[in-house]
Amino acid sequence: MTEVSLHASRRTEGGPLKALVASGLAALCLAAAPSASAQDATGYAAYTVYTYNGGPQGMAGRIRDDGSAVTVIRNLRTGLGGDPIVEGVVPADGKFRIAVTDRVSAPGAIPPTYIYNAAPATNPLPSASPTWSNVRNMSGLVRLGKYLYALDYDNARVVEIAKGTFAETGVTYSLPARLTPEGFAARGQAIVVVNDTLYVLFAFPDGSFSNYADSLLARFTVKGGKSITLKEGDYNAGLVKNAFAIAANGSDLYVAGIGGSQGGGSYSKASRLQRIAGDAADLSTAKVKNVLKPSKDRPYDIRDISFKGSTAYVLLGAYDANFTMTGQLVSTTNFENFKVINDFSAGAPGYFWAAQYVPDNDRIYFGRGSEILVYDASKTKTPAATLTLNPGSLISSGDPYDNINDFAYVGAKGGVTTLRGYRSPVQASATPIGQASRAVSNGKPELSPAERAQVERLLSGGK
Numbered sequence: 001m002t003e004v005s006l007h008a009s010r011r012t013e014g015g016p017l018k019a020l021v022a023s024g025l026a027a028l029c030l031a032a033a034p035s036a037s038a039q040d041a042t043g044y045a046a047y048t049v050y051t052y053n054g055g056p057q058g059m060a061g062r063i064r065d066d067g068s069a070v071t072v073i074r075n076l077r078t079g080l081g082g083d084p085i086v087e088g089v090v091p092a093d094g095k096f097r098i099a100v101t102d103r104v105s106a107p108g109a110i111p112p113t114y115i116y117n118a119a120p121a122t123n124p125l126p127s128a129s130p131t132w133s134n135v136r137n138m139s140g141l142v143r144l145g146k147y148l149y150a151l152d153y154d155n156a157r158v159v160e161i162a163k164g165t166f167a168e169t170g171v172t173y174s175l176p177a178r179l180t181p182e183g184f185a186a187r188g189q190a191i192v193v194v195n196d197t198l199y200v201l202f203a204f205p206d207g208s209f210s211n212y213a214d215s216l217l218a219r220f221t222v223k224g225g226k227s228i229t230l231k232e233g234d235y236n237a238g239l240v241k242n243a244f245a246i247a248a249n250g251s252d253l254y255v256a257g258i259g260g261s262q263g264g265g266s267y268s269k270a271s272r273l274q275r276i277a278g279d280a281a282d283l284s285t286a287k288v289k290n291v292l293k294p295s296k297d298r299p300y301d302i303r304d305i306s307f308k309g310s311t312a313y314v315l316l317g318a319y320d321a322n323f324t325m326t327g328q329l330v331s332t333t334n335f336e337n338f339k340v341i342n343d344f345s346a347g348a349p350g351y352f353w354a355a356q357y358v359p360d361n362d363r364i365y366f367g368r369g370s371e372i373l374v375y376d377a378s379k380t381k382t383p384a385a386t387l388t389l390n391p392g393s394l395i396s397s398g399d400p401y402d403n404i405n406d407f408a409y410v411g412a413k414g415g416v417t418t419l420r421g422y423r424s425p426v427q428a429s430a431t432p433i434g435q436a437s438r439a440v441s442n443g444k445p446e447l448s449p450a451e452r453a454q455v456e457r458l459l460s461g462g463k
Contacts, residue, residue, distance in 0.1 A: 051402045101114065113135075115129070137429070151200060173228035175230075210261050273293070274289060352406075354367040
């Protein structure tokens with residue numbers, strides 16, 4: 001997901017302004033296109049790897065991309081758990097920072113978040129290591145104005161952070177029970193800033209992670225340092241089930257969703273990519289249009305979405321019964337005709353699947369299971385760089401890590417992009433069933449039917 005700020009409108013107490021400037025830029029294909037000054041500029045990124053062999057453990061490293069060379073700097077932070085994540089953040093102009101934390105820690109624990117300078121050629125020490133009591137398991141971190149906003153997954157809560165001290169301000173918002181369908185629980189899936197407006201995507205799984213209600217897209221009114229509010233007419237509760245990603249193109253928001261629980265062995269026929277006008281005066285009645293769904297030619301879930309002007313990059317994929325991913329990374333300008341950038345329909349190993357366009361150096365970053373491919377968007381026949389789980393690349397000799405978990409990019413012009421793709425509650429939730437599921441899945445992204453039954457026995461006191 002990408003943090004977009006075109007400075008065309010701001011959501012304030014006075015109501016939404018029409019994003020005329022943003023729409024005009026989009027019409028000229030300038031909203032996401034790289035400028036000449038952005039070409040061959042150094043961008044900074046961070047990644048995490050993990051293993052469950054011998055117990056969950058993880059590491060965070062860094063990447064520098066100057067347009068001609070992609071350089072890996074390993075071991076920014078070691079000793080992390082089995083679900084380490086990174087977030088890129090720009091707390092002030094010219095200050096590029098990386099936040100590192102464990103998405104899921106021991107029951108009852110709240111992990112610290114380590115803040116690092118993203119730019120040095122060698123690994124720095126953290127400049128801060130706050131523990132945010134209202135952020136139990138983070139699923140996003142963005143900047144809006146003078147503050148940062150973190151999203152807590154299990155508590156469906158937005159938490160304001162002071163960008164200078166990285167301390168909580170005490171301003172929070174939790175999705176109320178009245179907006180949570182009966183029999184389901186709210187989960188904070190994605191948080192983005194588009195045209196100086198804060199949007200959050202909420203999904204609603206049941207207690208077993210087997211069924212989902214329709215997802216909810218919320219557009220918040222934020223008074224920095226004072227309040228985060230959600231007004232009537234500023235949310236739409238009719239988005240695809242198990243939605244997980246938001247991408248902006250002009251004032252339109254594109255939402256990707258699995259359509260229900262993620263399975264191993266088949267794709268979800270209800271998976272959708274949907275479009276909604278983010279600047280609609282009444283978001284609750286705004287039309288939700290299906291723009292892409294699985295087909296006979298492409299029998300895959302929608303896995304990720306990003307844009308370069310009028311060109312969309314879409315990751316399509318589905319796990320087989322052995323949790324090997326099959327699918328394609330494609331580009332399109334109309335969601336009818338597609339160019340295949342990378343075909344893995346025969347299957348590819350690994351659990352890190354995400355793809356995002358970043359304008360700095362005109363790149364596409366593709367998390368392809370057990371490797372990260374870096375493409376020049378103008379010539380996608382062969383990757384410009386391939387980063388692997390081999391010693392000398394993403395890991396060092398003797399490292400135990402056998403999976404990639406997360407990736408965040410901080411652009412030379414201050415743009416922030418996170419490669420995360422879809423994360424199931426099995427991977428993300430710190431609830432008792434989430435903890436039990438990870439103990440059984442042993443690093444896999446989902447449970448098989450037999451493993452789900454095993455989790456139910458564990459929670460009921462059986463073996």
